[in-house]
Amino acid sequence: MRIEQLYGSFAEFGSVSAPVGLCYIAAKLRAEGYPVSILDAEALQLDVPSTVEKILDYAPDVVGMSCKTAWVINAHRVAEGLKKRRPQLSIVAGGHHVTILPERSLREFPSFDYLVLGEGEITFSELLVALRSGHDLARIPGLAFRADGVPVITAPRERIKDLDAIPPPAYDLLPTLESHYWPIFNNVEKLPAFSVILSRGCTGKCTFCDRGMFGNRITRHGPDYGVTLIEKLRDEHGIKYLVFDDDNFLLNKNYLVRFLDDMVERRVKVPFSCESRVDTIDEERLVQLKRAGCRQIMFGIESGSQKMLDMMNKGISIDQIREAVKITQKHGIKTLGYFMLGYPGETERTMAETEKLIKELKLFDVSVQTFTPLPGAEIYSRVPEFGDYVEDWEKSGCLDEVVFVPHGLTASKIAEYVKRCYDACYNRPYQWLMAPTRIHTFKHFKGLMRYYFAT
Secondary structure, three states: OOHHHHHHHHHHHOOEOOOHHHHHHHHHHHHOOOOOOOOOOOOOOOOHHHHHHHHHHOOOOEEEEEOOHHHHHHHHHHHHHHHHHOOOOEEEEEOHHHHHOHHHHHHHOOOOOEEEOOOOHHHHHHHHHHHHHOOOHHHOOOEEEEEOOEEEEOOOOOOOOOHHHOOOOOHHHOOOHHHHOEOOHHHOOOOOEEEEOOEEOOOOOOOOOEOOOOOOOOEEOOHHHHHHHHHHHHHHHOOOEEEEOOOOOOOOHHHHHHHHHHHHHOOOOOOEEEEEOHHHOOHHHHHHHHHHOEEEEEEEEEOOOHHHHHHOOOOOOHHHHHHHHHHHHHOOOEEEEEEEEOOOOOOHHHHHHHHHHHHHHOOOEEEEEEOOOOOOEOOHHHHHHOEEEOOOHHHOOOOOOOOEEEOOOOHHHHHHHHHHHHHHHHOOHHHHHHHHHHOOOHHHHHHHHHHHHHO
């Protein structure tokens, strides 16, 4: 999928992240003696026909595809193209979308032969053994397939308890990291930058979030594993800035302190940004983060309306938001707020409350998106009760699309408040003064100029 399809008019500000799940699976299969290659069509900006040709050049026996909801249509188009050229090719799909909707995916996407549900490292390995030996596929946990045209869903696979037992992700199979991957530009201070994830899962119970992949149980790499991975990214790939994309990097204080102490003791000296809930922030964590090189914390705030926060089951208050942002800024760490407009129950009044809170907080950056119903989220099945939703997987990831409109609102009104919320943050004198620090490439310069001259 091209970056323009995901970010629309925000394409200059968009990110390209490494396919971490595929890199873990590839590393495990390679350790078991399989010849493995990765083609990252997003990073290489390949269209569907070009992707099909590149894959066929590898002459594979099995092709695995990662399927987030926003990518699943393009993934199936690639699978269709491959099947037309090589009908005998085995195609395996994995990721959040097919994990949540296995039976539907088998019906909607006939070119997917097998679905790996949940964590894929062990399941994919066992599937390859079964395909080679003719063993019974139904005995493999975490798998979906068709038997005589009928969908078969096997027993769930237990979560991997020790993530350190998995070989480090095979980043060496990707295109050059420093030139093909970058986080969202307002999450970094310098390039080349790279996103890493050292844990799986989240304890939050937000109703808009897809928890079907990992549930509410968190597993983590040990501190040594994480610091060693960062050292390799720095020394072998020239990475100068990191973004920790864990759902809540700061949740476990004991783990966090050990990890940050290791970074300092081993003189990693790679500055970073990380994500956090506002209710996991305290002075001790902030002191440790600043010492280890944290430049920015991205908070999942979502709304300036307590009514909307409660409907989302965020479990936080407006006062907690204010306090977390205040003490983070006091320690000299920049703050970014993630916000969501158009959630079920949203009104113009609640959107105005979000705009007001953004003005009050004086965040360094914001990211304002419209609500997209995700399969696996608690609210997903109830969305029709609250408004109008036309399900279109291709539009589900694009920032320019308003795919759900609550009763009493219009798509144009939601889009208007998206712009007003951005203006509440960026149309201020101090933001103009800071603009030069945000420019890392000519693409960023063009995007900033387009934004400022449009406002």
